[in-house]
Amino acid sequence: MNIMNFIYAFLLLVFVFLFQTSITGINRKVMARLQRRRGPKWYQQFIDIFKAMSKSSTTHGWIFDFGVIMALGGIMATTILIPIGPFKAFADVDNIFIVSYLLAVGMLGMAMSASGSGNPWASIGVSRALTNMLAYDVPFMVLIVSFIYAFKTSSLSGFAALQQGAGILGWNFFRFPLGGIVALICLQGMLGKKPFDSFIAPAEIASGPMVEYGGRHLGMLFLLHEFSTFIEVSIIVHIFFGGGATPLEFMVKYALLYTFMNIISGVFPRFKIDQAVKFYYKVPLALAFIQGLIIIFTGLGVS
């Protein structure tokens, strides 16, 4: 760990911001075409972020500010842990548990800031967000435990390296199809896309956690959203789609997977929060257990 690591980390953050924001912009276009609209320009997302950041805003006390700083800080720290193809800013920190728990710092910071605004709608939104988290994370983690047992590694790059060299059929998504389905369903929940988007409720922003934000707070939360999207999709690309032997390969896989999730989101209605919990604890959890037992007791697909 020396100064170069931190410079790489900074460059990685800048790169992820440019890359993910462009992809989001393109996806807004894709979504528009799906709904037979013209759609905004591909760089509209940049305009939105910088515009929000340049506007004046109001604050509801120190915790309202501190929460936003802690949230963005936590999420950016988590982004630094993610390898892009073979490139890593720091060695030996891409452990899946470190990533998923450090991600929680960001979530907690945002929740704190939202509740700190004093607006009950924000608190209600946070309660939905945390409930949603309890739904999607547990099946995914059960799956990950069986993977760790089988592959004797828990680092993202370790998972990716084990899948490379055997072509597309070497990807865990095809070797463990049940697990792959679970992972994609859970990814949809992590991203907060339909049918699991009731916690942020983008269409009814006034009754979600974001109700009180404007100006620089909102701009920073836009940034946070881009980074957390990157983390969540990257985890799945590394564990189920073989990561990338080169950064470019990783970026292509990433862009395709994200667009695919977005298109799915485009055609779904929304679950209520308790329906989402029930769904996750019925279908994906059962599939995750079946896949886990197959891996642990038969070793099917492992070697």
Add this chain to the structure above:
Amino acid sequence: MDFNALILFMVFSAVLSYLVSKSNIKLGAYSTILFSLISLIILFLGRNNIGNEFSLLYMNFRVTAIGWYFSLIMILIYSMTAFFNPYWMEKILYPSSYNFLYLFSLAATVGLFFAADLITLFIFWEVVVWSSTFIVPLGKSRKAAVVYFTISSIGSMATLFAIMFVYSKSGTFDINEAFKFLASEPLTATFVFFTFITAGLTKIGIFPFHIWLPLAHGNAPHTFSPVLSGGLVKMGAFIAYLSVGILPAYKAFSTSMTIMGIPFQIYLLMVLGAISIVVGTLMAIKQDDVKKLIAYSSVANGGYILIGILMMDQVTFAGSLMHIFNHAIASAAAFLTIAAIAHRTKTTKISELGGMIHKMPVSYVVYLISIISLAGIPPMGGFVSKWLIVQGLASKGLIFIAFAAFFGSIGSFLYVFRPLAGLFLGQLAPKYENIKPSTLVMKIPMVILASMSVFFGIFPKYLLETIGEIQTSIGIDPIMINGDTITTINGVLNTNKVAAIFGFGFVISLMIFLVLPKSRKVGLMDTYTSAEFIYTPELYHYANSFYAPFERLYKNHPSVEKFLGKFAVKTEELGILVNSLFFSHKPSVTVLWVMAIATLIFLGGVDI
């Protein structure tokens, strides 16, 4: 200093504190701080005593590494909580007895951890149970003490039975010697294992014995709840350790059926631990009283500790021992912040509070750090221990236990956030507009405990090296730690690096925040209200049934309390029936019996 002198000093200081309290209550309360701090220093400096044996009045002691570690945690929690004692002296019915029992139970726990024979162990166990039983009703409820004592008695009696049984077979009470013969007798070992560990299970609050925790923790005096949750619960973990570590459980059960390499007897208890995690989490999510909420979270964390201890391996056991420490300091600190708030507001109900952050910022920060540690989020200590436990479970492929571990881990975000949002954040009720922040003396222990959570999260080696020595001393591989890098079969964790990265991210985020245009400060009521005019802050605060949609999913859950309640009603009904049949003065009953006997005589054809 020798530890026989330490134990004598602690017993003596309890008596002294009682006498001082009789003349001056405040001074007596301060003496509990002084005496417990002195004991802490003596114990900490007396680490070279490990391995010594000594006797006091027919009681035999042996200073072991693990006993020293447990005693250190216990005295630390007691001495930190003692700082709150002076503020509760007027509210407690018998203050001098409280001070006496406080220090006396502390002395007994240290005696328990250093016990060399089973009788000494049992005597000190009972002393702790009795003295804490008398402290609990000094708070709000007498029923809580009854439940606490009943459940504790179930455990104590089972353990006493196991002790006597082992003595009748082996002829010795010495802990190390008595259990040795069990290695070759699986059936007897199973029997002794389950009876001996029962005391531990009741104390940790493992399902179905968890019902005493919310009652006792919730109703004990605010100054004693941190000790109950942070300290006394950990005695159960020590008994659990004796049951698998000293009692050669893995050796004795080597011929029995195994599940994923774990003997089924041990796996059964791990399942109970997993159930405790799930039950504790679900119940904590729906509590409105913060003290009960943290009590249920202790149930859940007790599950983690039990699972880790039962594994008796390199990684999970180390994680569990570290979690004992982390949970002790974090849950004690959380209880202390609640006590500090209750000291000013006279309530611990989330729905009656709100916006406390604007009045008690230090309590808020301490609470935040503690719950981050409890939930296992980096860079706090709780993260390292949960990481170790989860890594250990994953390496063995125990997915059902791991499911509970993850459910408890993510569920803890839900329940720790509830007081955060409802009690500290949100609207400040006008009636609390003029309350003062907590006093300086109260802030000392809170800040110390919170900084320890952070310190051992970034530099866990100071803790894990001690734990490694414990592991070596009981004959298992020590946890691999090199500098601040922890290595397991499946992965590495460098806490320094993670903390540095987190700090880096935070600094960049702070810089972005600072360069952007300044924002204007507005009040808490100056928010979006859907065009309603609202002038009552209390009504504009979301704290009641925080997770309503989720709570609705399991509102009709079965519960041990309901089952026991029904059982009690049925027993009472049976009693009433028996009473009315045999002990009634009513003529109709007499006639009934005369008829019945007459019928019997006629049917049997007895000659009169």
